[in-house]
Amino acid sequence: MLANILIGLVALLHLYFLVLEMFLWNTPLGRRTFGLEPEFAAASRTLAANQGLYNGFLAAGLIWGLFLGAAGLPVKVFFLGCVIVAGVFGAFTASRKILFVQALPALVALLALYWS
Template sequence: MKTVSLALSLLVCAIHVYILAVEMFFWNKPLGMKTFKLTPEFASATTAMAANQGLYNGFLAAGILWALVFQQVPSLAFVLACVAVAGLYGAYTSTAKALYVQTAPAVLALLALYFSR
């Protein structure tokens, strides 16, 4: 189960690195507009806001990596819980897709982490 927990935690980390890249560097490019279903006008008007969101997603990814590298299980659980809550809020305020992209992988990683102990 430790392998499953590690794999799922790395998956959550990779998802957030991807979100960072799209929000910080590709928001008003075809990849960003397609990923988030944006109009060129909206993407242009919200570029700075999206970059800020991307930075926060990067912090979540960094927290997961830090916890994995230093084998800090409580810290990993905390950051995964933060990801799950962020996904719930994103689903409530933006798109239900956040439940599948953020919340579900984080909850699965948390469950695997819990059962690996």
């Protein structure tokens, strides 16, 4: 149960990232969240929306795994792995903060999944 709660939280985080990147990127909240200048936010809006879509797919995969119940174990492991890899890559290429905001929660959920 704890693992599924953590997986649900990771999915919710990625839905939040989707909203921030697809719809709020060029707003005061989006710019403040990502530390963006208005000009850069406007110029990179399309790229951010694309990134938000990918975060939505990660959330969808995690939610799918939850809906499958016990049969969803491989789906949960796969999508948590994807989130971890994306978080590590983001930490190396964009901001170290991504490691803690994205990869760490997914790693904790994956560990909880194996301990349950």
